[in-house]
Amino acid sequence: MVSYSSSKYASSTFSKSLGHPYNFKRTGIRIVALCPELTHTAMTAKQTVWGDQLEDYKKVIKDAVWQEPDEVGKAVVQIFKIADSGTAWRISGGKHTLAPAYQYLTDEEIEKALYM
Numbered sequence: 001m002v003s004y005s006s007s008k009y010a011s012s013t014f015s016k017s018l019g020h021p022y023n024f025k026r027t028g029i030r031i032v033a034l035c036p037e038l039t040h041t042a043m044t045a046k047q048t049v050w051g052d053q054l055e056d057y058k059k060v061i062k063d064a065v066w067q068e069p070d071e072v073g074k075a076v077v078q079i080f081k082i083a084d085s086g087t088a089w090r091i092s093g094g095k096h097t098l099a100p101a102y103q104y105l106t107d108e109e110i111e112k113a114l115y116m
């Protein structure tokens with residue numbers, strides 16, 4: 001789970017950096033991170049956790065809300081209509097919400113931190 005989570009952290013910070021307004025202004029290309037929660041796919045149909053982590057994993061997903069891939073697809077269409085570059089979106093139970101940790105500081109906040 002450590003390597004899995006680390007790879008997700010790498011992808012999310014990579015997309016955040018690539019999608020930074022500085023890069024968007026230069027390229028006009030939006031980069032948006034999509035973070036689905038538990039979804040019925042080939043991956044989740046098979047066992048991916050073993051050993052002493054298995055019981056903990058079962059506890060974590062016991063009350064989780066599952067969704068179908070087409071619900072994720074529909075949410076993605078909506079996200080692409082409204083998402084700013086560099087943002088990340090949680091998709092859970094077919095519903096999308098902006099991941100607050102991915103909101104950038106405003107220009108004013110950056111200036112305040114740098115120069116005041």
Ligand SMILES: NC(=O)C1=CN([C@@H]2O[C@H](COP(=O)(O)OP(=O)(O)OC[C@H]3O[C@@H](n4cnc5c(N)ncnc54)[C@H](O)[C@@H]3O)[C@@H](O)[C@H]2O)C=CC1
Pocket residue numbers: 035036037038039040041042043044
């Ligand atoms: N299913 C879930 O509950 C969640 C999945 N994710 C992530 O979403 C992504 C997709 O996951 P799923 O659709 O569930 O898995 P999946 O196993 O159903 O699909 C993965 C796809 O990636 C392709 N693939 C694998 N290695 C590849 C390679 N080297 N080059 C090109 N294509 C390759 C496979 O052929 C397959 O079509 C993964 O990164 C997974 O970690 C994230 C959160 C929840």
Ligand SMILES: CCCCCC(=O)/C=C/[C@H]1C=CC(=O)[C@@H]1CCCCCCC(=O)O
Pocket residue numbers: 001002003004005036037038043044047048049064
């Ligand atoms: C609230 C849950 C959010 C889930 C986000 C996520 O990416 C979870 C995916 C897991 C669901 C079923 C799985 O098979 C996925 C976990 C795979 C873990 C693989 C661990 C391998 C390792 O030890 O690094």
